[in-house]
Amino acid sequence: MFFRGGGIMVMMPKQFPKNFESSKYETKIYRQWERSGSFRPVSKKDGSPFCIIMPPPNANESLHAGHARFVTIEDVLIRYHRMKGDKTLWLPGADHAGIETQYVFEKKLAKEGKSRFDFDRETLYRMIWDYVAANRGDMENQLRALGASCDWERNTFTLDRKIIALVYRTFLQLHRDGLLYRGKRIVNYCPRCGTNLSQLEVDSVERTDTLYYLDYGPVKIATTRPETIFADVAVAIHPTSKGKQDLLEQQAIIPLTGKRIPIIEDSLVDPLFGTGALKITPGHDAIDFAVGKKHNLEAITVIDGAGRMTNVPDAYKGMKADQARAAVVGDLEKSGLLLKTEPITHVVGVCYKHQSLIEPMLSEQWFIKMKPLAEKAMKAIKNKEVVFPVRRFEKISYHWLKNIEDWNISRQIVWGMRIPAWQCAHCQEWIVTDGKKPVRCVSCKGADLHQDTDTFDTWFSSGQWPFATLLTQSLSKSKPSSNDFKQFYPTSVMETGYDILFFWVLRMIMIGLYSTGKVPFKTVVLHGLVRDIRGVKMSKSKGNAINPLEMIGRYGADALRMSLVWGGLIENDINFDEQKIKGQRNFANKIWNIGRLLAINTDDSKTRAAVRNKTVHDRRIMKQLAVTVQTATRAIESYKLNIAAEILYEFVWHQFADVYLESIKKKTETGEVYIPQPSLGIAHSVFRDILKALHPFMPFVTEAMWQRMSYGKKTMLIAESWPKYKTKS
RNA sequence: GGGCGUUUAGCUCAGUGGCAGAGCGUCUCGUUUACACCGAGAAGGUCGUAGGUUCAAUCCCUACAACGCCCACCA
Numbered sequence: 001m002f003f004r005g006g007g008i009m010v011m012m013p014k015q016f017p018k019n020f021e022s023s024k025y026e027t028k029i030y031r032q033w034e035r036s037g038s039f040r041p042v043s044k045k046d047g048s049p050f051c052i053i054m055p056p057p058n059a060n061e062s063l064h065a066g067h068a069r070f071v072t073i074e075d076v077l078i079r080y081h082r083m084k085g086d087k088t089l090w091l092p093g094a095d096h097a098g099i100e101t102q103y104v105f106e107k108k109l110a111k112e113g114k115s116r117f118d119f120d121r122e123t124l125y126r127m128i129w130d131y132v133a134a135n136r137g138d139m140e141n142q143l144r145a146l147g148a149s150c151d152w153e154r155n156t157f158t159l160d161r162k163i164i165a166l167v168y169r170t171f172l173q174l175h176r177d178g179l180l181y182r183g184k185r186i187v188n189y190c191p192r193c194g195t196n197l198s199q200l201e202v203d204s205v206e207r208t209d210t211l212y213y214l215d216y217g218p219v220k221i222a223t224t225r226p227e228t229i230f231a232d233v234a235v236a237i238h239p240t241s242k243g244k245q246d247l248l249e250q251q252a253i254i255p256l257t258g259k260r261i262p263i264i265e266d267s268l269v270d271p272l273f274g275t276g277a278l279k280i281t282p283g284h285d286a287i288d289f290a291v292g293k294k295h296n297l298e299a300i301t302v303i304d305g306a307g308r309m310t311n312v313p314d315a316y317k318g319m320k321a322d323q324a325r326a327a328v329v330g331d332l333e334k335s336g337l338l339l340k341t342e343p344i345t346h347v348v349g350v351c352y353k354h355q356s357l358i359e360p361m362l363s364e365q366w367f368i369k370m371k372p373l374a375e376k377a378m379k380a381i382k383n384k385e386v387v388f389p390v391r392r393f394e395k396i397s398y399h400w401l402k403n404i405e406d407w408n409i410s411r412q413i414v415w416g417m418r419i420p421a422w423q424c425a426h427c428q429e430w431i432v433t434d435g436k437k438p439v440r441c442v443s444c445k446g447a448d449l450h451q452d453t454d455t456f457d458t459w460f461s462s463g464q465w466p467f468a469t470l471l472t473q474s475l476s477k478s479k480p481s482s483n484d485f486k487q488f489y490p491t492s493v494m495e496t497g498y499d500i501l502f503f504w505v506l507r508m509i510m511i512g513l514y515s516t517g518k519v520p521f522k523t524v525v526l527h528g529l530v531r532d533i534r535g536v537k538m539s540k541s542k543g544n545a546i547n548p549l550e551m552i553g554r555y556g557a558d559a560l561r562m563s564l565v566w567g568g569l570i571e572n573d574i575n576f577d578e579q580k581i582k583g584q585r586n587f588a589n590k591i592w593n594i595g596r597l598l599a600i601n602t603d604d605s606k607t608r609a610a611v612r613n614k615t616v617h618d619r620r621i622m623k624q625l626a627v628t629v630q631t632a633t634r635a636i637e638s639y640k641l642n643i644a645a646e647i648l649y650e651f652v653w654h655q656f657a658d659v660y661l662e663s664i665k666k667k668t669e670t671g672e673v674y675i676p677q678p679s680l681g682i683a684h685s686v687f688r689d690i691l692k693a694l695h696p697f698m699p700f701v702t703e704a705m706w707q708r709m710s711y712g713k714k715t716m717l718i719a720e721s722w723p724k725y726k727t728k729s
Numbered sequence: 730g731g732g733c734g735u736u737u738a739g740c741u742c743a744g745u746g747g748c749a750g751a752g753c754g755u756c757u758c759g760u761u762u763a764c765a766c767c768g769a770g771a772a773g774g775u776c777g778u779a780g781g782u783u784c785a786a787u788c789c790c791u792a793c794a795a796c797g798c799c800c801a802c803c804a
Binding site for chain 2: 273498567
């Protein structure tokens with residue numbers, strides 16, 4: 001028997017607005033879902049656990065189009081699995097975003113005429129904490145506006161005490177396992193951020209600079225950085241250089257100071273570049289550092305953390321590095337030691353965030369040995385313990401893991417987790433703990449211990465996010481389901497932008513495997529970036545960023561969501577086009593009006609009289625529905641969300657509305673439209689399944705319609721079950 | 730220097746070893762008691778180029794080109 005909407009009722013057109021006014025429903029419906037506890041994981045008979053840990057957005061920033069895309073994709077998966085009957089958990093969170101947040105806060109301080117140096121560490125930390133706490137609600141409300149059906153009772157912040165405790169535990173464990181070390185290395189120091197950055201946080205840009213040819217006595221060298229000559233400790237030539245033996249017996253002379261340094265040979269030198277001789281400056285260049293180490297040379301620092309000259313002749317002391325370059329070049333010219341100059345186009349490192357020039361600097365930092373961790377990750381990928389449905393991401397991941405380098409995890413900022421390591425003032429020994437201050441030095445028993453002032457790279461803690469969030473849930477006694485970790489780990493899907501594949505996803509796999517012995521998630525689904533209509537990456541500074549809330553206000557959350565998955569594969573970049581949202585707003589309205597047509601004609605006294613047999617149209621629409629739902633189901637299961645969205649759109653609009661409803665629509669003598677039975681019943685039955693199948697994509701209009709039609713009696717659509725059709729044999 | 734991706738209608742993009750698809754845009758017509766946030770229809774493509782495999786290639790293979798992205802220690 002076919003379901004007939006809401007029994008006997010006559011709905012006057014006036015009571016049923018012609019357009020779906022999204023803003024009238026969205027907030028109300030979301031609150032209804034949230035209050036009813038629909039976002040909590042619930043066990044059904046044959047459901048299996050399904051869990052996504054949300055990539056925590058920066059607690060301090062508003063959401064942009066990229067967030068809207070991930071929310072849509074993840075919410076589609078979550079709602080689908082929930083309807084399928086799986087025990088479904090989507091765990092939300094917020095990220096403290098160390099460097100970025102501190103930078104934003106410092107800009108704010110600067111506006112007030114202050115700087116971070118005006119405050120002690122604790123005060124500064126507290127100020128940033130309050131600042132973030134005040135802004136955090138905005139981001140969370142934006143997630144709600146987008147319809148994210150995540151479990152707010154499990155909402156977690158990356159700086160929650162329990163999370164910090166777990167991160168410290170991992171750090172200590174790495175130390176005990178010999179995977180952690182403190183080393184003096186060339187690091188990428190960003191003078192603007194006031195901290196060093198990992199290799200990943202440094203971008204390369206091509207620049208044209210001047211190449212200076214300098215007279216070093218018996219040899220000539222070419223350099224782009226004449227201000228660093230005071231840190232030179234040798235000049236290297238290639239082993240096949242002409243007159244090598246002769247040169248090796250002599251000494252090179254640093255211009256201006258006259259200091260004598262050895263001439264050495266090393267195959268790293270390119271004999272065809274410049275003069276074929278390379279000045280070795282281990283204190284300010286990574287290659288030189290490597291060469292210096294090989295030849296047992298000292299590393300001299302001549303630029304300090306503020307980017308000023310130090311440890312140089314008085315004439316240059318205190319100058320900024322670029323001023324010093326001009327001064328040095330001028331003096332070289334005067335003394336005739338500048339042989340010639342030529343322009344050179346080369347690649348330099350810049351800060352990924354501000355594009356400011358990176359200063360390679362010698363510094364002592366905490367490092368994690370990555371090779372052993374990466375090997376386990378590669379094995380897990382090979383064994384398909386973690387699957388990349390889009391093959392190219394697996395290839396890229398594997399390649400990166402194979403060539404991985406040690407990870408510098410200490411940052412010179414206060415906003416973040418302070419590193420739980422103390423140095424003994426007496427014997428200089430470092431003591432690592434799980435967060436508690438040690439009483440005495442383990443080696444000399446000294447009691448004068450000082451905690452490291454650095455904090456962890458944010459990615460070090462977020463690399464532990466999947467197990468940390470689930471474990472801290474388990475530690476909570478107040479919550480009914482205190483075994484989240486046991487139930488949901490490894491999680492089902494990790495969904496995030498491909499731009500943080502290396503930063504985050506692969507590190508989660510490595511640390512997850514290390515800490516728990518298991519991969520943190522079984523499937524990695526990556527989405528492409530949202531660009532502007534011309535294909536340019538969106539950013540606030542370019543002014544081409546779109547505000548999701550504005551789009552929601554204009555077209556509704558459903559329309560925005562659909563537009564972000566419709567018309568392109570999720571793994572590819574998309575160009576954001578407002579026309580597309582508009583089209584989906586029209587679609588939401590179409591759904592609304594299908595409901596309106598069915599509702600205003602549900603008059604039994606009229607339709608009962610016209611009962612007849614099923615027609616070709618009736619039978620065809622039933623079949624098309626079955627095929628559509630099956631295809632959509634398969635598409636969602638294989639993360640081809642665009643296919644699912646598109647086929648549902650096509651079916652609803654062009655098969656159901658344009659063809660079927662038109663074919664069954666009748667008019668009375670007075671011109672009133674009505675639909676006779678059994679077609680009306682069939683139409684209702686098809687429409688019910690349409691609402692269900694579209695619900696993951698367009699949760700608001702479908703829920704609003706579901707309730708309006710009283711399809712579920714007292715249940716909400718969010719809690720309904722996914723339509724099932726037997727696969728054709 | 731290595732790697733990856735893209736190239737299909739005016740635009741944005743799906744897709745398949747067997748008549749080339751969607752949305753938007755354009756044009757024509759229609760309806761105005763489900764929806765103008767509507768309907769019916771039309772125009773528009775040598776599926777980047779050149780070879781190869783095949784009965785058959787937009788799809789598979791090879792080379793090339795253009796564009797884009799990622800990685801990399803030539804000062």
